[in-house]
Amino acid sequence: MSAVEIDSICKTFGTLRAVDNLSLTVPRGTVYGFIGPNGSGKTTTLRMILRIIHPDSGRIRVLGEDATAGDAANDRIGYLPEERGLYRKMLVGEVLEFYAGLKGLRNAREDIRRWLDRLQLPGVEKKKVEAMSKGMAQKIQFIATVLHRPELVILDEPFSGLDPVNMDVIKDAVLELKKNGATVIFSTHDMDVAEKMCDFVFMIFKGQKVLDGTLESIKEKYGADTLRVRLDGNGVSFHELPGVQRVNDYGRFQELRIDKQADPQAILQQLAGRARVKHFEVTQPSLHDIFVRIAGPAAQEVAS
Amino acid sequence: MSRKMWVVARREYRATVRTKAFVIAIFLVPIFMFGGIGVQALTRGRIDNDPKKIAVLDRSDRLFEFLAEAAAKRNAEDIKDDSGKLTDSPYVFERVPVEEQRIDAQRLEISDRIRSKELFAFIEVAPEVVDAEAKSSEPAIRYHSNQPTYDNITRWLSRVINDKVRSARLAAAGIDRAVVEKAMVPVSVDNLGLLERTATGEIKAAERVNRLQVFFVPLGIIMLMWMALMMTTQPILSGVIEEKMQKISEVLLGSIAPFDLMMGKLVGYVGVAITLVGIYMIGGWAVANYNDMSDVIPMHLAGWFIVFMALAIFMYGALFLAAGACCNDLKEAQNLVMPIWLLLLIPMFTLGTVLEHPTSGFATALSLFPPATPMVLMVRMSMAPGVPAWQIAAGILGTILTTLLFVWAAGRVFRIGLLMQGKPPKPTEIVKWVFQG
Numbered sequence: 001m002s003a004v005e006i007d008s009i010c011k012t013f014g015t016l017r018a019v020d021n022l023s024l025t026v027p028r029g030t031v032y033g034f035i036g037p038n039g040s041g042k043t044t045t046l047r048m049i050l051r052i053i054h055p056d057s058g059r060i061r062v063l064g065e066d067a068t069a070g071d072a073a074n075d076r077i078g079y080l081p082e083e084r085g086l087y088r089k090m091l092v093g094e095v096l097e098f099y100a101g102l103k104g105l106r107n108a109r110e111d112i113r114r115w116l117d118r119l120q121l122p123g124v125e126k127k128k129v130e131a132m133s134k135g136m137a138q139k140i141q142f143i144a145t146v147l148h149r150p151e152l153v154i155l156d157e158p159f160s161g162l163d164p165v166n167m168d169v170i171k172d173a174v175l176e177l178k179k180n181g182a183t184v185i186f187s188t189h190d191m192d193v194a195e196k197m198c199d200f201v202f203m204i205f206k207g208q209k210v211l212d213g214t215l216e217s218i219k220e221k222y223g224a225d226t227l228r229v230r231l232d233g234n235g236v237s238f239h240e241l242p243g244v245q246r247v248n249d250y251g252r253f254q255e256l257r258i259d260k261q262a263d264p265q266a267i268l269q270q271l272a273g274r275a276r277v278k279h280f281e282v283t284q285p286s287l288h289d290i291f292v293r294i295a296g297p298a299a300q301e302v303a304s
Numbered sequence: 305m306s307r308k309m310w311v312v313a314r315r316e317y318r319a320t321v322r323t324k325a326f327v328i329a330i331f332l333v334p335i336f337m338f339g340g341i342g343v344q345a346l347t348r349g350r351i352d353n354d355p356k357k358i359a360v361l362d363r364s365d366r367l368f369e370f371l372a373e374a375a376a377k378r379n380a381e382d383i384k385d386d387s388g389k390l391t392d393s394p395y396v397f398e399r400v401p402v403e404e405q406r407i408d409a410q411r412l413e414i415s416d417r418i419r420s421k422e423l424f425a426f427i428e429v430a431p432e433v434v435d436a437e438a439k440s441s442e443p444a445i446r447y448h449s450n451q452p453t454y455d456n457i458t459r460w461l462s463r464v465i466n467d468k469v470r471s472a473r474l475a476a477a478g479i480d481r482a483v484v485e486k487a488m489v490p491v492s493v494d495n496l497g498l499l500e501r502t503a504t505g506e507i508k509a510a511e512r513v514n515r516l517q518v519f520f521v522p523l524g525i526i527m528l529m530w531m532a533l534m535m536t537t538q539p540i541l542s543g544v545i546e547e548k549m550q551k552i553s554e555v556l557l558g559s560i561a562p563f564d565l566m567m568g569k570l571v572g573y574v575g576v577a578i579t580l581v582g583i584y585m586i587g588g589w590a591v592a593n594y595n596d597m598s599d600v601i602p603m604h605l606a607g608w609f610i611v612f613m614a615l616a617i618f619m620y621g622a623l624f625l626a627a628g629a630c631c632n633d634l635k636e637a638q639n640l641v642m643p644i645w646l647l648l649l650i651p652m653f654t655l656g657t658v659l660e661h662p663t664s665g666f667a668t669a670l671s672l673f674p675p676a677t678p679m680v681l682m683v684r685m686s687m688a689p690g691v692p693a694w695q696i697a698a699g700i701l702g703t704i705l706t707t708l709l710f711v712w713a714a715g716r717v718f719r720i721g722l723l724m725q726g727k728p729p730k731p732t733e734i735v736k737w738v739f740q741g
Contacts, residue, residue: 047554047723050557050558051558052554052557052558052723053723075559077558079554079555079558081551081554082551083551084550084551085550085551085552085555086550086552087319087547087550087552088546088550089319089323090319098311098315099555099559101308101311102308102311102312102556102559102560103559104308144555
């Protein structure tokens with residue numbers, strides 16, 4: 001049985017079609033990444049899974065329950081909103097107990113202490129939320145999300161605004177949830193994170209599903225059409241090379257997207273004639289690149 | 305009721321009662337209400353006891369000696385406490401010889417002396433002040449000063465001079481003052497309740513109406529109800545806006561149904577109000593008891609008060625919750641809650657009329673108009689002749705039905721508003737949400 005089954009749902013706000021005929025299946029025990037530009041329908045989809053709002057049409061089943069109607073909130077789900085969702089004037093311990101209580105968990109004090117220690121926040125129970133830094137608050141929010149041991153964890157932008165150390169702490173915690181059998185859905189703008197952590201990646205754009213599958217299957221579709229190049233010195237005009245469609249300049253290295261028919265060897269020869277080649281790699285496009293291809297300005301122009 | 309609702313109620317209660325604002329307000333409100341009286345009582349006779357020098361232009365030539373004498377008597381006897389300390393300013397009169405030819409110039413000279421602080425004030429006595437027949441349109445005594453708000457001297461003068469003039473006029477007419485005084489002793493009109501038959505069959509004498517009870521008890525009840533509403537609706541409004549802005553409502557709605565969330569909040573705030581009112585009731589009773597006036601406090605109405613207060617908080621709290629859910633900050637919300645405030649103020653505007661005519665058709669109708677029922681019916685219940693049982697029943701029923709309607713409608717707006725971003729909806733949109741859900 002799947003954790004989430006979405007069958008052709010639609011949701012319209014006024015004249016805006018936020019989610020358009022979307023279907024999706026999230027298998028249990030997986031980490032599912034939701035990506036897509038701002039305002040493309042990610043949060044709306046997550047809220048429908050959470051039963052905070054209902055689709056206009058279509059069906060959603062979450063952990064085997066019909067989630068299309070009613071608002072009996074599900075205690076088997078944990079949800080972390082996109083921004084902080086904590087009462088600023090309350091003590092950290094109290095907020096966490098309150099959220100645990102809302103999920104039907106009593107006597108959570110011991111669990112709270114364990115989680116705070118785990119996420120390197122020992123002894124903050126008696127401090128006010130407003131005294132927490134952004135990273136600390138995010139970790140506290142994370143604890144509030146998982147305290148009641150949910151079977152399905154939904155995280156909206158869990159890594160935004162975290163430094164690498166805190167990011168690793170949360171990442172490890174997420175992976176441990178998965179190891180313990182939970183299903184994790186998270187949305188992110190960080191393609192690197194999505195590539196590294198997600199078993200499946202789902203991309204929504206203008207309310208419609210544009211990518212869905214394992215990272216491998218997605219990249220497979222695009223093929224090895226990318227060259228990653230590092231040269232000694234500057235001044236090479238990559239656009240003049242045969243078969244190069246697009247250049248992505250990262251400063252220290254460049255990514256070139258080439259035509260399907262183009263020959264990487266020919267391009268390498270050309271490059272070698274113009275500068276010292278320090279690195280040359282034929283590779284699949286990164287998720288970042290795929291994202292930009294779908295939702296970038298160029299794609300937008302074609303679409304409209 | 306769901307268990308989660310109680311979790312929310314508990315949090316709202318603790319979050320509100322433990323704020324400094326709540327604790328401060330408990331002490332501050334009585335200070336606002338009674339502080340003015342207290343400051344006056346404390347400072348009386350301590351602020352300004354300097355001698356007041358007053359010039360007298362006695363054009364009748366008959367009053368100065370008397371005034372000087374009366375002032376001397378007052379200075380010696382009336383303005384000292386037991387330890388001989390001054391409690392008020394002594395008055396010192398100075399005669400200014402009248403020069404009728406240049407009376408205006410004289411007046412100006414004295415005015416200038418007052419401006420230069422040499423004198424405090426001056427009085428001018430009209431020529432025919434004691435003459436009973438004189439029907440001059442001119443005032444008999446003119447008091448001039450630079451401090452028109454200080455009216456102690458005018459009040460004293462008026463008393464002393466009138467007494468003197470009355471005696472003089474009576475004497476001139478050949479009437480004995482003692483006879484007149486005896487004739488003028490007023491007959492008192494006593495304000496009493498009705499007689500009733502006691503359980504043992506005897507006729508119980510009517511009780512004398514206690515002014516304190518008649519006016520202050522209804523006033524106290526309405527103030528207490530008003531305060532309970534003030535001190536709960538404000539946190540309700542700011543609380544729901546905080547939850548919306550901090551994205552807390554998203555987490556809450558992912559854990560609890562919107563209606564339960566709203567009910568939890570309202571129950572929490574009823575708890576807050578009961579705490580507040582409880583403190584004042586016990587405090588008021590203790591003060592009354594200490595002063596041997598505990599029968600003034602209508603403790604038998606406490607139960608009704610709590611019932612009506614709870615209904616009022618549910619009714620109005622739901623509206624404030626819905627309004628808060630539609631807004632992004634307090635400023636926006638203040639506009640939206642204006643009409644609710646007007647509704648809340650109806651009982652305040654009409655209080656005078658209701659107190660004077662508690663059984664009038666107007667008062668009865670108003671007390672059965674649900675948004676006003678909790679305050680107006682409560683006030684009428686605290687006054688003689690009381691309220692017939694059917695009106696209490698109708699009032700409660702109407703209020704419960706209206707409360708249910710408000711809570712239901714507010715719940716629908718609450719749910720949609722909480723997740724909405726951007727500019728607040730127009731009233732027509734809010735009405736649409738109510739009916740479309």
